[in-house]
Structure formats: C-alpha cells, structure tokens
Amino acid sequence: MQTLDLKVVQQYIDDHANTPLYVHVETTNGAYATHQDPTFHSAGMFFRNAEITYERGLITGNGPYRIGLKLAHGWLYGEGLTDYEFAGDQLLIAGHDIEGRLAIAFELSPTPFAQGAEEVE
Amino acid sequence: MAYNEHDHLLVIFPHPDDEAFSSAGTIIEHATNRGPVTYACLTLGEMGRNMGRPVFTNREQLATIRKRELIAAAEKMQITDLQMWGLRDKTVEFEDEAALAERIGQLIEKTRPTRVISFYPGYAVHPDHEATARAVVRALRAIDEADRPEFLAVAFANNTKDELGEGTFIHDVSAYTDQKVAALEAHASQTGGLMKVISEDSNIRDLLVKERYYHYPL
Ligand SMILES: [Zn+2]
Numbered sequence: 001m002q003t004l005d006l007k008v009v010q011q012y013i014d015d016h017a018n019t020p021l022y023v024h025v026e027t028t029n030g031a032y033a034t035h036q037d038p039t040f041h042s043a044g045m046f047f048r049n050a051e052i053t054y055e056r057g058l059i060t061g062n063g064p065y066r067i068g069l070k071l072a073h074g075w076l077y078g079e080g081l082t083d084y085e086f087a088g089d090q091l092l093i094a095g096h097d098i099e100g101r102l103a104i105a106f107e108l109s110p111t112p113f114a115q116g117a118e119e120v121e
Numbered sequence: 122m123a124y125n126e127h128d129h130l131l132v133i134f135p136h137p138d139d140e141a142f143s144s145a146g147t148i149i150e151h152a153t154n155r156g157p158v159t160y161a162c163l164t165l166g167e168m169g170r171n172m173g174r175p176v177f178t179n180r181e182q183l184a185t186i187r188k189r190e191l192i193a194a195a196e197k198m199q200i201t202d203l204q205m206w207g208l209r210d211k212t213v214e215f216e217d218e219a220a221l222a223e224r225i226g227q228l229i230e231k232t233r234p235t236r237v238i239s240f241y242p243g244y245a246v247h248p249d250h251e252a253t254a255r256a257v258v259r260a261l262r263a264i265d266e267a268d269r270p271e272f273l274a275v276a277f278a279n280n281t282k283d284e285l286g287e288g289t290f291i292h293d294v295s296a297y298t299d300q301k302v303a304a305l306e307a308h309a310s311q312t313g314g315l316m317k318v319i320s321e322d323s324n325i326r327d328l329l330v331k332e333r334y335y336h337y338p339l
C-alpha cells in the first residue's frame with residue numbers, strides 16, 4: 001500500500017458515483033487485545049460484500065483522512081485512513097497504527113470480494 | 122514406534138499458525154516416526170491485523186499470503202493431507218455448530234485417526250478457537266467410546282495452569298525445535314520478528330521444547 005493520495009482516491013469515488021459497488025468495511029483492535037491487557041475494551045466490526053450505491057462521496061482531512069459516501073437513505077463513513085492501493089478495479093483504503101497494524105479497512109469493488117479458500121489464489 | 126499407515130494424526134484448528142505454535146513438534150514427530158498427518162484448517166486467518174512492518178500487504182492480499190504460508194508450513198511439518206475448509210476468520214462461532222461437528226465427524230470417519238489434536242473448550246481464548254473446540258468435542262462425543270480416538274486438547278488461556286495444571290501429556294519436542302522454528306517462520310506474516318519474541322518471551326521458549334496437551338473429559 002502507499003500513503004493515501006486524496007486526488008487519486010477522490011477521482012475513483014467520483015467515477016463510481018451512482019453505480020452499484022460492493023464494500024468491505026471493517027474496524028479492529030485485534031482479537032488478542034483483551035488477552036494481553038484485561039482492562040482493554042476490544043471492539044470492532046466488519047461488513048463484507050454489502051452492496052451500496054452512493055450519490056456523492058468525499059475523502060478529506062489532513063491525514064489520517066475521513067471518507068463519507070452519501071447513500072439514498074443514509075451514510076457510509078470512515079476515519080483514521082492512511083493508505084490506499086488499487087487491485088484491478090478495486091479501491092482498497094486502510095488505516096494503520098504506528099506499528100503497521102490494521103485499524104480500519106474501507107474497500108470498494110464493482111464485483112464481490114473473494115470469499116472462501118477456493119476464491120483465494 | 123514403527124511407522125504405520127493406520128496410525129493417523131488428525132489436527133483441527135481454525136487459523137494457519139495455530140498448529141505450528143501449539144503442535145509443530147508433535148506433528149513432525151508423528152509424521153516421522155508414527156504415521157500420516159491430516160490437518161483441517163478451518164479459515165485462512167484472513168482477518169488478521171498485522172500487515173507487516175513496514176506495511177507490505179492489505180486485507181485482500183492477506184488471504185493469499187496466509188494460504189501460501191500455510192501450504193509452506195504444512196510441508197515443513199510433513200503434513201501429507203492439508204485441508205482448507207474456507208470458513209471466514211472470526212465467523213466460526215456463527216456457523217451451525219451441529220453441521221460443523223457433523224463435517225468433523227465425517228472427516229474422523231474417513232481418516233480413522235488414532236489421535237486428534239484441537240483446542241480445549243473454555244481455555245482457548247479466541248472465539249474461533251472456542252467454536253472449533255466445541256465442534257470437535259461434539260463430534261468426538263458422537264463416536265462410541267470404544268472407537269473414539271485419543272483427544273489431545275490445547276489450552277492457553279491465562280488461567281490454564283492455575284485451573285488445569287501443567288498438562289496431562291507433556292511432549293518433549295526438543296529434538297524438533299529447529300524444525301518447529303522453521304514451520305513458525307513459514308507463517309512469516311504472523312511471526313515476523315520471531316527471534317526477538319523468542320528472546321523476550323519465556324512462554325514461547327517453553328513452547329519450542331515442550332508441547333502441552335490436556336485431557337478433556339468426553
Ligand atoms: Zn488462532
């Protein structure tokens with residue numbers, strides 16, 4: 001991945017407005033956080049291959065960045081974004097902490113993301 | 122003990138690297154001296170958080186990387202039958218437990234193992250570990266006692282030694298330490314900086330020479 005480039009990411013967002021996209025969104029602080037520190041409250045979520053269509057979207061901030069996609073009946077929002085990468089026609093955005101560990105993933109794709117061992121190369 | 126085609130070891134864990142940390146020595150010892158080894162790995166561990174430092178992968182590529190690492194690690198451990206069941210990391214506990222137990226039961230029926238290695242319910246820390254442990258126990262309980270393979274249960278919750286003791290079966294795997302390290306290193310995305318961890322963490326050092334299993338009442 002590389003450091004998030006607002007211009008490049010914004011272009012992808014604009015190019016895909018009003019077209020159905022699959023999303024993988026996720027926040028995490030690690031499955032073992034509480035095992036290592038019992039006082040740590042571990043929370044996270046992921047939503048894989050939800051289908052959305054947004055009418056407008058913006059990536060903004062001074063880094064780490066925020067993203068908001070305006071849906072017909074609501075919003076998809078993320079913050080703490082630091083890096084991005086294209087994988088074919090997929091846009092993969094992520095936020096990493098200073099140790100390089102994933103804190104948030106925010107990914108968009110015209111086709112469903114891989115699911116199950118067979119679909120993984 | 123002489124090598125015997127019918128002395129089959131069945132290993133069932135949810136994540137690539139669960140087998141290497143807990144059992145690489147026992148697996149290699151079995152594959153070398155006793156008989157074939159089957160490993161059913163339920164997920165690809167594709168929801169892991171570590172993306173390398175500096176970051177070298179992403180959420181989507183991690184699945185590919187961990188799949189390749191798993192295949193490489195299995196070779197290092199001389200596992201002849203590696204099965205990847207393709208459930209998604211973090212979701213094992215939400216699957217139908219009866220159906221999962223049934224599938225495990227079918228695998229047991231097919232491989233006719235003399236020993237089964239998996240996690241110890243209640244002492245396995247991660248929800249995927251606990252769900253796997255419950256399904257394995259359920260599958261084993263469905264088998265007539267006379268036909269039931271021996272169950273070696275891995276426990277590593279913080280309260281394990283206080284509540285379960287040092288272990289029912291403590292395997293001295295010091296003869297296989299180098300091979301165990303090689304298997305762990307094959308899971309490179311998860312074990313980067315392994316040598317540093319070994320030098321700092323006495324639990325990991327202990328795991329390189331002793332593999333502890335507990336008797337679980339079936
Ligand atoms: Zn695990």
